[in-house]
Amino acid sequence: GENVEQHPSTLSVQEGDSAVIKCTYSDSASNYFPWYKQELGKGPQLIIDIRSNVGEKKDQRIAVTLNKTAKHFSLHITETQPEDSAVYFCAANEKGYSTLTFGKGTMLLVSP
Amino acid sequence: DAGITQSPRYKITETGRQVTLMCHQTWSHSYMFWYRQDLGHGLRLIYYSAAADITDKGEVPDGYVVSRSKTENFPLTLESATRSQTSVYFCASSAGLADNEQFFGPGTRLTVL
Numbered sequence: 001g002e003n004v005e006q007h008p009s010t011l012s013v014q015e016g017d018s019a020v021i022k023c024t025y026s027d028s029a030s031n032y033f034p035w036y037k038q039e040l041g042k043g044p045q046l047i048i049d050i051r052s053n054v055g056e057k058k059d060q061r062i063a064v065t066l067n068k069t070a071k072h073f074s075l076h077i078t079e080t081q082p083e084d085s086a087v088y089f090c091a092a093n094e095k096g097y098s099t100l101t102f103g104k105g106t107m108l109l110v111s112p
Numbered sequence: 113d114a115g116i117t118q119s120p121r122y123k124i125t126e127t128g129r130q131v132t133l134m135c136h137q138t139w140s141h142s143y144m145f146w147y148r149q150d151l152g153h154g155l156r157l158i159y160y161s162a163a164a165d166i167t168d169k170g171e172v173p174d175g176y177v178v179s180r181s182k183t184e185n186f187p188l189t190l191e192s193a194t195r196s197q198t199s200v201y202f203c204a205s206s207a208g209l210a211d212n213e214q215f216f217g218p219g220t221r222l223t224v225l
Contacts, residue, residue, distance in 0.1 A: 001171070006154075032211035043202050043216030044155070051211065089154060093210035098162065099145070099170065100210050104154035 002027040002094035006103025013080050014111055021106045023090035024072040030092040033066060033073045034100070038087040047088075048075070080110045115139075118203050118217040126225050131190045133220050135203030143206045144186040145214065146170075146178065148199040155202065161186055193224045 003026040013019050025033075031052035036044035050057045050064045050073065057064050061080075066073040077084055087107050091100040116137040125131050135144065146158040147170075157170030159178040167178050175197060177189045186205075190197055200221050204214040 034213070036216075041218075043204070043218055045216065046213045049211075049213075098143070098168075098210055099157055099160055100214065101157075101171075102147075102155040104152065 002030060002092055002101040004090060004092050004101050004103045006090050006106060008106060009104065010107045010109070012109045012111065015080060015082060017080055019077045019080050019084070019108055019110075021075045021088055021090070021108070022072060023074070023092075023103050024070075025092040025101075026071065027092065027094055028068075028071065030094060032093040033064070034091050035062075035064060035075050036089045036091065036102075038089065038105075040086075044089055077108075080108075082110050082112055084108060085110045116203060116205055116215055116217040118201075118220050120220060121218065122221050124223045124225065125193050127194055128192050131193050131222065133188045133190075133201055133203075133222070135186045135188070135217060137184055137186075137203075137205040137215075139205065139207070139215070140183055141205035141207050141215075142183070143208065143212075143214075144180065145204040145206075146176070146186070146188045147202045147204065148172065148197075149202060149219075150199050158188065158201075190222075193222075195224050198222060198224045 034049035038044040063076045090103040119134045145160040147155045161167045161180040203217040206212040206214045
């Protein structure tokens with residue numbers, strides 16, 4: 001099945017800095033790559049996604065890039081704010097596109 | 113209120129006991145999922161369902177049983193709980209295949225003593 005690796009496991013930045021989280025996947029048939037944010041004590045929530053027919057997608061301060069040849073995708077957060085502090089999960093679809101495989105998560109801490 | 117709910121939010125049980133975690137969604141989403149979240153492992157899929165009466169195994173199904181007699185409910189049963197099943201369990205639903213947003217419930221923290 002699909003295998004998704006996510007790095008780093010923890011990331012500390014100063015407010016206003018940029019943060020980058022990287023993921024690799026194994027199944028070349030995967031074509032959908034979402035990113036979820038999980039705040040403390042809550043369930044994960046979708047923040048941005050990208051499909052294999054595009055290389056980059058932006059939504060205000062967050063962006064995702066995809067390199068299908070290298071089978072990796074990244075989340076970029078610019079001008080980080082303390083409320084960006086959370087656990088971020090990348091994922092890729094698999095198994096006839098019915099399910100997602102998640103990375104192990106990145107804990108992002110933004111210090112004021 | 114509309115959305116996806118889980119009950120109970122917290123549960124402590126003993127090894128060997130049967131435990132059922134409930135999940136209910138009000139969107140009439142066809143797909144529902146159960147994940148467990150453990151430190152160092154992220155989110156791992158236990159079971160999922162594409163529609164009422166259709167269920168399939170995920171990555172870590174051993175020791176768990178699911179059913180889906182109604183579209184809106186997807187209970188997860190631990191038939192004989194073990195300490196290794198201590199975890200936070202999340203239910204999710206989506207309108208369609210994996211390229212549709214999954215909406216997660218608030219989670220159930222289960223401790224097996």
